[in-house]
Structures are given as C-alpha cells and as structure tokens.
Amino acid sequence: xxxxxxxxxxxxxxxxxxxxxxxxxxxxxxxxxxxxxxxxxxxxxxxxxxxxxxxxxxxxxxxxxxxxxxxxxxxxxxxxxxxxxxxxxxxxxxxxxxxxxxxxxxxxxxxxxxxxxxxxxxxxxxxxxxxxxxxxxxxxxxxxxxxxxxxxxxxxxxxxxxxxxxxxxxxxxxxxxxxxxxxxxxxxxxxxxxxxxxxxxxxxxxxxxxxxxxxxxxxxxxxxxxxxxxxxxxxxxxxxxxxxxxxxxxxxxxxxxxxxxxxxxxx
Numbered sequence: 001x002x003x004x005x006x007x008x009x010x011x012x013x014x015x016x017x018x019x020x021x022x023x024x025x026x027x028x029x030x031x032x033x034x035x036x037x038x039x040x041x042x043x044x045x046x047x048x049x050x051x052x053x054x055x056x057x058x059x060x061x062x063x064x065x066x067x068x069x070x071x072x073x074x075x076x077x078x079x080x081x082x083x084x085x086x087x088x089x090x091x092x093x094x095x096x097x098x099x100x101x102x103x104x105x106x107x108x109x110x111x112x113x114x115x116x117x118x119x120x121x122x123x124x125x126x127x128x129x130x131x132x133x134x135x136x137x138x139x140x141x142x143x144x145x146x147x148x149x150x151x152x153x154x155x156x157x158x159x160x161x162x163x164x165x166x167x168x169x170x171x172x173x174x175x176x177x178x179x180x181x182x183x184x185x186x187x188x189x190x191x192x193x194x195x196x197x198x199x200x201x202x203x204x205x206x207x208x209x210x211x212x213x214x215x216x217x218x219x220x221x222x223x224x225x226x227x228x229x230x231x232x233x234x235x236x237x238x239x240x241x242x243x244x245x246x247x248x249x250x251x252x253x254x255x256x257x258x259x260x261x262x263x264x265x266x267x
Contacts, residue, residue, distance in 0.1 A: 023068040044078050
C-alpha cells in the first residue's frame with residue numbers, strides 16, 4: 001500500500017497511551033513496513049532476524065522491538081502488529097484483482113473481435129478520410145477564388161478614367177503636382193473623410209488656402225493630405241509674423257527722429 005490511514009481512536013487507546021514515545025515510534029515504523037509489504041500485519045519468521053536486519057528493513061533495533069509490547073507482540077516466531085488496517089488492505093487487494101480481471105476480459109474481447117467489425121472500422125476510416133479530402137478540396141477552391149477576385153480588383157480597367165472630384169484633386173495636390181499625375185488616392189480620401197466631419201461645407205479653395213497657411217505654421221515640414229487634415233483647425237489662419245530685432249530698431253529710430261523734429265520746430 002502506498003498510503004496508510006491511521007484510525008484516530010487507536011492513538012487514544014490504552015494500549016497506545018500506555019507505551020513510551022520510543023515504543024510508539026517503533027510500532028509506527030514496523031506498521032509502515034508491513035503496509036508496504038501488504039502482509040496483513042504479521043512478520044512471519046521475524047524471530048530469527050538479527051539486529052542489523054531490523055535496522056535495514058524497519059529502521060528500528062531488535063531491542064526496541066522487544067520493548068514495544070503490547071503494540072508489537074510475539075506469537076511463536078511471528079511478530080504481530082497491533083491495530084494493523086487489515087480491512088483497508090483487503091479492499092485494496094479486491095480492487096487490484098478486479099482491475100486485473102477487467103483488463104484480461106477487455107484484452108480477450110479485443111483479440112476475439114469478428115472480422116466484420118474490423119471491416120466496419122476500415123470502412124469508417126475510409127469514409128472519414130474521404131470526407132476530410134472533400135473539405136480540404138473545398139477550402140483550396142475557396143482560397144483560389146478569393147485570390148482570383150483580389151487579382152482582378154487590383155487590375156485597373158482600361159479606358160475607364162476616374163470621375164473628377166475637385167475636392168479630392170485639391171487635397172491630393174496640396175504638396176504640388178497635377179491631379180493627372182496622382183497614383184495614390186488613399187491619403188486624400190482619408191483626409192477628406194476627417195475634414196468633412198468638422199467642415200462639412202469645405203471647398204477646394206478652402207483646402208488650398210489652408211495649405212498656404214500650413215507652410216507658415218510648419219515651415220520646412222512635408223505638406224501632405226494627412227498632415228493638412230491633422231492640423232486643419234490650426235491652419236484656419238496664417239501664423240502671425242514674428243517681430244525681429246531690426247524692426248524694433250527701425251521703430252525706435254523713427255520715434256527718435258520725430259521727437260527731434262518736434263523740438264526744432266519741424267512740425
């Protein structure tokens with residue numbers, strides 16, 4: 001047995017409580033050995049065991065075994081362990097035997113199967129393989145059709161020019177160029193969708209005006225439809241011109257000249 005269940009009332013029994021701790025520990029060690037051997041709690045012929053044999057098998061000495069009565073009692077040449085769980089061992093043995101018989105019965109049934117049953121299994125396997133092949137073929141055709149549709153959509157129809165849209169043309173050419181030269185309309189279409197949310201009545205002229213204002217705010221930055229839509233509100237007006245040091249000096253000189261003319265009767 002790999003497990004040893006100890007009945008709690010047994011360790012409250014007079015036999016157990018009347019022994020010293022060494023005797024109790026000796027009983028437990030011998031009890032565990034018997035459970036591992038599944039010998040029903042009796043060590044047959046243990047009377048002739050030497051002290052070293054007790055130490056190697058049970059982890060106790062011969063003197064400790066002799067002093068552990070009544071937890072360990074001699075009956076002739078056999079040692080009987082007090083309160084050994086014989087019922088638990090019997091249940092385990094019965095289950096093991098039942099499992100063995102069930103396994104033998106199952107094995108016998110598998111070996112004596114009729115040839116027709118084997119044929120039926122082969123037919124089921126064949127049907128399953130055929131169904132799997134059919135599903136794979138269907139998936140392959142669906143993938144091929146999807147790929148063909150994608151290829152057909154990527155080819156532009158010959159002789160079918162795109163209808164002109166002035167707002168899209170203005171957005172697509174904010175960075176320069178002509179509408180006829182534009183090949184990628186995706187950014188312009190996306191920018192128009194964002195702009196019309198905040199400016200539903202936007203016109204191509206408004207796009208061009210704000211494009212001019214964009215350069216005053218972001219001098220040197222690339223002007224694209226995406227960039228313009230991102231800064232649409234900022235570009236509603238041009239950036240005010242910053243005052244330089246030269247302008248300040250000119251104003252001071254002009255003011256000084258006017259004061260000089262006033263003092264000398266020039267005005």
